[in-house]
Amino acid sequence: MAFRFIHTADWQLGRRFGRFDDALSGQLSAQRTEVITRIARAAAQHDCAHVLVAGDVWDTTTPSNAVLRQPLDVMGEHPDVTWWLLPGNHDADGPDGLWDRVEARAPDNVRALRVAEPVELEPGVQLLPAPWARIHHGEDLTRWMESAQTPIGAIRIGLAHGSIKTFGTKNDGQASGETAEIIPPDRAASARLDYLALGDWHARAGVNARTHYPGTPEPDRFKTGDRGQVLLVEIDASGSEPRVTDIPTAQYRWPVISATLRVNGHDAGADVERQIEGSAARHTLAEIHLSGETTVAEWAAFEAYLADLTDRCAHVEIRGASSVDLKVVAEDLDALDAQGSVRGAAENLRARRGDMSLSESERQLAGEALRLLFGFAATAEPAS
Amino acid sequence: MKLDAFRFRHVGPFGSEGVSVSGLRPGLNVVSEHNERGKSSLLSALETVLFLPHTSWKGPAKQLGREDGAPMGEIDFTVAGTHYRLSKTFRTGKTAALTNLSTGAIVATKREAEERVAEMLGFEPGSGRGPSGLLWVRQGNSMEAAQDDGQVASRLESELSTLVGGDRARAYLERTEAELGELLTRTGRVKTGGPLQLAEDRLAATEAQLERAQAAADQTRQLGLDLQAVEARIASLQSDTPTDAHDAIERTRAELSTAREARGRLDALRADAARRAAEGERADDKLAAHMAAVQGYDQAQARRADIDAALEDLARTEAEAQTRLSALGEELSALSTARERLERADRASAIGERLAERNAALQDALANLDALQTEAGRRADLVATRDGLAAVTRGDLDALSRLEREREATARDLAGLQVTLILELDTGATATLDGKAISSGPVRVSAASELSLPGGRIRMDAPEAEQLRSTMARLENDAAALLEKLDIESAEAGEAAMRERAELDADIALIDRQIGLIAPDGVAAVEDARDRLATEVERLSEQLNGFEDIAADTDTDPATLARELNRVEGERRAERARAEQLGRDRVRLEVEASNAQRMLANAPLSATPSEREAAIAALSSRALLARQQGEQSRAALDEAQAQAPTDPALIEARLKRLLDAQSNRQDTLSRLEIERTELSARRRQVFDDQDPEAEAERLAEVAVRLREDVAQYRLRANALSLLRDTLRSSQSALQDRYTAPVRAELAPLLSRVITGAEAELSEHLGPTGLRRSGGDDPLERLSGGTQEQIAVLTRLAFARLLARGGQPCPVILDDALVYADDGRREAMFDVLNYVAAEGTDGQPGLQLLYLSCHARATETLGGHVLQLTPWPLSGRE
Incomplete structure (x- = not known):
């Protein structure tokens, strides 16, 4: 049976929309939490026990307690799903102690990926996370995946946040890193990854068969490109090409x-x-x-x-x-x-x-x- | 249109007899009547009949109303060669008719008639006024009437094929300005309270909030960094194994203990060495002291013998000195006695000299006193003599002399009272006058005379004589009384007495001067001097009596005696000094003797040589032993020091350092723990509130939106400004084109009246000012006369334009030049005649009707003069 999971990113919880009036701004902010429920439904609908969030779960490293706690509670309300949360550039695991707070309050089915080391999702499925410890780290955080040791035959899934060097145009998406921080587009191949789940770009993008950006599940700005979906990823076995399906989740459209x-x-x-x-x-x-x-x-x-x-x-x-x-x-x-x-x-x-x-x-x-x-x-x- | 005639009844001052003006011609027509003739009413009636609907009677028309009948009127006019008559009756009559006079046919009646006339004359039917601004130039208010009401303008527009925006253009401009006014002030500043300002204010407030939020976010971020740093420091401190520090401390303590023991041993050796060294020193000292004591004993004994010998010598010398002193004392005593004697002799001599001098002075004083007594006696005699004389003064003598002179004068006055008698004595008869015989003939007799005649006497008498006699008696009495008072017998005796007193006074004064010479300070002073001298003489005599014994001893030379005395005294002082020195020497020797005696008394018992040797040997042995022991101790100390044991202070310092470090580390950890707690609490508090970073992002977006709002308002304001300026510019350009023909028509007329002037026209063609070579003058700055003349000329220009366009229109001037001075009025008259005449260029002449109540002012106007005549009733009425 294929290993199935939901790949999402860039929830940017706590984001506020000052350009709009308070009512609309409040609704848009609220939807960033509400979309978690829709993601959970999608996971349940597609029999996924894992949701991988590829960074920028929160919009800032200093969310208020309410902004921190309520999404965790929503995730806790869906105990059949394990939520794997990766610190990104917006919510780096830095001196603000965000992830200490997350771990202190997280329900059992929420895992914070704060260390770059293999984590077993299920037997035979290894997750290789590349968490951000600071906003400007000045290096390719996925490099370690190349030398990461995992059990033979295990499915290797990389989880990272950042821009792909040769992908897109300068004005498309959210280029977040300096050149040294850019993730090589062939990282999946070089690190023998069955799938590299990326975040950072708010628009949907497939880099190659094994490397994808899902885009934000709830759009937050006027930009072209598909937004407002998560990806259903199915991997039959180590080495097999993953099947990737877009599942819409957005409440608001921003055409x-x-x-x-x-x-x-x-x-x-x-x-x-x-x-x-x-x-x-x-x-x-x-x-x-x-x-x-x-x-x-x-x-x-x-x-x-x-x-x-x-x-x-x-x-x-x-x-x-x-x-x-x-x-x-x-x-x-x-x-x-x-x-x-x-x-x-x-x-x-x-x-x-x-x-x-x-x-x-x-x-x-x-x-x-x-x-x-x-x-x-x-x-x-x-x-x- | 050309007016031909007009008639009115029951209007203004015109009752049932009515008024008629007929025979109007093309060109200039003049009605010149005095005020009471109803000139203004005539114009009002003309205006009313022309423009007011016959069914109406309002406005100025009401002032024309009369009670004697319904107002009515007829106006004959010509349009396009056809003669018409407009007839109207108002109020109770309410009829209107337009008649073709050429055919006699009624063209129209009532409202239709009025509409036909309005159409022919070019005004709005029922408007109450036609192109009145053109037709009428009223007395004194020509400027008000000079504004075009649109009729001329619309005609010009159609002629020029131009379009002004009219009301719509104004409406657009007003709306543009109104909307712009919401955003900006007239001067282009942002309007207070306007949406632009509100947007800018909101933006400024948001940017301020953003700044604060960013600061708060920075603070939160810094809080995290600080906390991280504190935790790292705590971790670092905690990572140091405390056992290492503890072991180091224990090791150091053991080292310290060892070092302290070594130091104790060393200190004991050092003390022993010191003690031995001291013992050696003491043994040496004892030996040396013993040797010194024995030596001192020997020396003291020798010294004592010397002192005793010296004391004996000294005693002798002192005795000799005393002997010399005694001799000198005796010699000095003798010399002193001699000197005293000499001094007494000198004293006695001085007293004797003083006594002689005082005695001589006493004798002088006694002689003077005698002289004084003599002079005093003389003076007393002279005074007694003087005082025995009558005390007559020069005043007394003068008074006597004056009384005598008065008496003599009175007597002369009495004797002067004389008459001449002619005495005719009988022969032989005798007569006497005042006792003297007289003969016949004239006899002078006085009032006091007594003429004795034979047989009797004639005694003369007169009242004046009596008075004179009385006066004379008084004078004589006064003189007698004064003589008696002066105790003199006569004035001469008084004179002699007075003279003698003066001489006596002179003598007395002479004696007084003599006395003054003898005793300048008075007799008492001389007497005091005498007494004082006598006493002194007596005292000196007594003193001199005490020196009688030395009177003969005058052989000794005082100078020799003094020198000898000085010599002896000097020798005695020197001898005394030597004696004193000998005393001091003796005291010193006695002290030395005492010291030597004491030293001998304290000398050790081992004074004997054998004892001395034994004692010295024992002491030397003890000293040697002590030295050897000291050297042994020193060698042991040197050996111990050579081993260089660690200074315990050094190890104590290290121990202290380690203990301090341990304590500091603990303190630092405690402080950092507190700091971490505080920072954590502060950050937790931040998380209880709003996310400062998210708030900053939100505000940044709000600021973006508000900047867009401001930009939109700015864009709108700029677009509105551009639209406003463009609309104004467009209207202005068209207005220039539109007013150009009027200006062209006006220019030659204006220049005839005001040389070199050019009128400014508004969009309504009304004059707004005057442009001259000296500059622009707005209308309100011009004089009333000039304003009036421009208005009339503008009107004439309009009319000429209309006439040129085939729509001639009469111009009615009601004393329109009341403000003009003579020169201007003449020029205006020229213009009126000029425009009334047909021009050589085909310009049609205007029909002008000039009404005036100033006959003299219009004498030079020229034109065709009309008369007011009654309007006869016709059969139809």
């Missing part, structure tokens, strides 16, 4: 949406809406990046759509509105004012917006002023 507006009846709102779909809007925090061009009338309609979307979603952030080119046609000007000076002002602003001799910010400012003017016109009382 980053690109909406390109176009003239001639294109419904940008529908584009956005399609990207919102898949989760309850009230559990969606959307960051919408606008670009393109639009007419005065279409912009008014799109603004109305965005207003509605904002009401429906947990949170909506609009980026780049001022960069959207407002196409002003003669009809717009006529609608604005059939008489002279207002039209002249609108044309002046439109000319400034298109004047490439001006700076980008100046052009955007002109566009914003133009948008304001049409906004006034749209909401003004009919001229008498």
